[in-house]
Amino acid sequence: MADMTPADFxxxxxxxxxxxxGGMMFWIFALMALEGGGFGGxxxxxxxxxxxxxxxxxxxxxNNQTVLNQLGQLIEGTANNxxxxxxxxxxxxxxxxxxxxTNLINAIQGFNQMALTSQTNNxxxxxxxxxxxxxxxxxxxxxxxxxxxxxxxxxxxxxVALMNDISNYNQTQYILNTTGRWIGWATSGSQTTPTxx
Numbered sequence: 505m506a507d508m509t510p511a512d513f514x515x516x517x518x519x520x521x522x523x524x525x526g527g528m529m530f531w532i533f534a535l536m537a538l539e540g541g542g543f544g545g546x547x548x549x550x551x552x553x554x555x556x557x558x559x560x561x562x563x564x565x566x567n568n569q570t571v572l573n574q575l576g577q578l579i580e581g582t583a584n585n586x587x588x589x590x591x592x593x594x595x596x597x598x599x600x601x602x603x604x605x606t607n608l609i610n611a612i613q614g615f616n617q618m619a620l621t622s623q624t625n626n627x628x629x630x631x632x633x634x635x636x637x638x639x640x641x642x643x644x645x646x647x648x649x650x651x652x653x654x655x656x657x658x659x660x661x662x663x664v665a666l667m668n669d670i671s672n673y674n675q676t677q678y679i680l681n682t683t684g685r686w687i688g689w690a691t692s693g694s695q696t697t698p699t700x701x
Contacts, residue, residue: 557565
């Protein structure tokens with residue numbers, strides 16, 4: 505099988521021979537050029553002569569090309585897997601960051617709500633204390649006023665009693681003065697010393 509046409513090469517290669525399967529046509533063209541086939545040159549090597557590649561040489565080159573293609577596909581598959589893995593890790597990282605941000609926002613909002621509730625409670629407690637202070641002040645004023653009123657009433661009662669005593673004394677003196685001379689007797693029955701009147 506010394507003579508192979510380009511159609512034979514395309515059939516072996518699995519495409520139309522123009523850049524398919526990693527550029528198989530390029531390699532065949534290069535082999536032919538190196539061997540001098542189709543360019544009017546001579547083949548360099550044992551036997552010389554116008555150059556065609558042998559079946560063994562073509563098979564070796566095709567095998568080498570197949571191995572190179574498979575290695576290229578393996579490298580490309582590995583790179584794709586690495587890219588997909590990186591994308592998955594990146595997506596997972598973004599999801600975790602978004603979840604962390606959501607958690608932080610929720611925590612901050614919770615703390616803000618707690619602070620607002622605490623401020624509201626503090627304001628209510630302060631208002632209650634102020635109301636209690638006002639009530640205590642009113643109560644204290646009422647107690648003081650009542651105490652002063654009680655003292656006033658006590659002093660007034662004493663004053664009334666003194667005024668009654670004075671009135672009784674004056675009335676007794678008036679009666680004694682208008683009745684003339686008067687001598688009182690002691691309870692023992694003896695006469696008391698007369699007073700000048």
